Amino acid sequence: MISIVTRCDICRTPSGPGLVEGDYGYRVTPVRSLQPSDADQLVQRVVDQLIGDAFVNPLVNPMVDQRLLRDSFRATNERAWVADEHKQLTGHLYGAVLGDRAGERAVWTGPDGVSFDDDQVLRELHRTALPYWRSTGAREHFVWCLSEPTRLEPWHALGYTLAAVRGSLELRARATREFPDGYTLRRGTIDDFERCLKLDEILDTAQGVDLRTLSREQRIADREELFETLSDDECHLYVVEHRGRIVAQCVTFPSPQRRGSFDHTIYLSEVVVEPHHEHRGVASALIDAALSIALAHGFGYVETQWRLSNLRATLYWTNYGFSPTYVRLRRALEIS
Ligand SMILES: CC(C)(COP(=O)(O)OP(=O)(O)OC[C@H]1O[C@@H](n2cnc3c(N)ncnc32)[C@H](O)[C@@H]1OP(=O)(O)O)[C@@H](O)C(=O)NCCC(=O)NCCS
The missing domain is CATH 3.40.630.30 (Gcn5-related N-acetyltransferase (GNAT))
Structure with a gap:
């Protein structure tokens, strides 16, 4: 599951000045x-x-x-x-x-x-x-x-x-792609929660999460987070049904204000298509529909996030038209 961490306020340090000597030569960076x-x-x-x-x-x-x-x-x-x-x-x-x-x-x-x-x-x-x-x-x-x-x-x-x-993309009016025969779109509700949770597991796996290693706390946290997202009035859940069964989903909500992002940005999240229904144009039709609704509601940009380890998503989003803006770098902090 993708979660956004918004920037907190820059906070004040209580301690006084100190000098740190540089690594090389006589230059010292205080x-x-x-x-x-x-x-x-x-x-x-x-x-x-x-x-x-x-x-x-x-x-x-x-x-x-x-x-x-x-x-x-x-x-x-x-x-x-x-x-x-x-x-x-x-x-x-x-x-x-x-x-x-x-x-x-x-x-x-x-x-x-x-x-x-x-x-x-x-x-x-x-x-x-x-x-x-x-x-x-x-x-x-x-x-x-x-x-x-x-x-x-x-x-x-x-x-x-x-x-x-x-990744970010400027929203423009354009033709939306049709769903393949037999697939229908509807707004999801909180009643679809359990099914969405299942689809989220597919997403987690694609993002490199080994579901067997998730602790009970993490599972509960994921559950609560999805429930909170879907309960939010500003959040739109879209589901795609095939023979009366949900086989794909995505969620949009107004992006929280983040440094470097434009106002009126919609955030796209929880995009999943069940493996058996991939490569038929389901995701593209679903996202086209969700973004055209966002455009009609006054949003000018869309943002999403993907893990680099998720090659399929990396290719999918760049082919869809998203361009990377910022990347998230990671380093472990070995606790001494
Ligand atoms: C990424 C994902 C959402 C794409 O869903 P999808 O329904 O397969 O996507 P589409 O069918 O719309 O498009 C996928 C490809 O199939 C192609 N395609 C679409 N219709 C097709 C058809 N009828 N025949 C053959 N190919 C087709 C598209 O051109 C596209 O090609 P591209 O990736 O080279 O651009 C899906 O693979 C998925 O759920 N992955 C796991 C979860 C995940 O990683 N989500 C993204 C999180 S960041």
């Missing part, structure tokens, strides 16, 4: 805790970075509510770090420590949670952050990074690997 007085410089860094991202990828929205961002930098209550070279900030790093429903903790860094002028700055920021993140009990660090080779390299050098892709 890293210290973020202070409220850094807010203006950091806002400018984030604004410039997003403008750069949007220049490289027009599906990235460069607009930022600068006042809100400044306030969140000023009101930080969790640890974040800046590289301060003679009062000139050359980087920053923040990660929100979030727990999932099953109690697993991870650190999340959004597109505005990190900036660095060069690889050494990132290395020093990262070296400072790691012990703290480990001390929180978090097991993994995820970073949303622009899907662009030069942006990814510094993270790869720190041991991060590609985990998932955020």
Whole structure:
């Protein structure tokens, strides 16, 4: 099941400044805790970075509510770090420590949670952050990074690997493809919950989840999450029936505000076609229908996410017309 983790507020660190020595030569990158007085410089860094991202990828929205961002930098209550070279900030790093429903903790860094002028700055920021993140009990660090080779390299050098892709597509009026004979579409309801849960298992398997390894807590968490999604008034469940049986589904809902995403973006999730009914055009007709309804309701963009390990989905979404914007990088935080 795909879940969205939205960016939390940048939080304030209580501790004072400290120096971290660089790895090579005589250059030292001083890293210290973020202070409220850094807010203006950091806002400018984030604004410039997003403008750069949007220049490289027009599906990235460069607009930022600068006042809100400044306030969140000023009101930080969790640890974040800046590289301060003679009062000139050359980087920053923040990660929100979030727990999932099953109690697993991870650190999340959004597109505005990190900036660095060069690889050494990132290395020093990262070296400072790691012990703290480990001390929180978090097991993994995820970073949303622009899907662009030069942006990814510094993270790869720190041991991060590609985990998932955020794909985006501008919605336009276009002909919707017909369902193959015998397949019908209808809006799903909460009564379809158990069947959707079964289809979600197909999705989980395709995304590389070994269902046998799921703990009871994780199963309960998945169940609750799907129930919550389907109970939400803004969420649309679409199901496809064949001979009176649901064989495919998808869910859409207004995307929560996320850095780099446009307003009026619909989020597409839980897309599954039962294996026996694949390659007949069921998914394409289903998604065409869901997106044309979203367009009629005023949405201008659609986003979805897929795991890179899911080759079929990677091919499917790119063929459908989705383009990667940000990728989710992952690194385990070995707990010492
Ligand atoms: C990905 C998935 C949704 C695609 O569903 P699908 O119904 O097979 O998709 P479609 O039939 O619309 O299109 C699939 C391919 O079949 C082709 N196709 C469509 N109708 C066809 C037909 N009548 N004859 C032959 N091929 C056909 C399409 O052109 C498409 O080719 P492409 O992938 O090269 O673009 C499905 O494989 C699935 O549920 N996978 C597991 C869950 C999953 O990974 N979901 C995505 C999560 S991110």
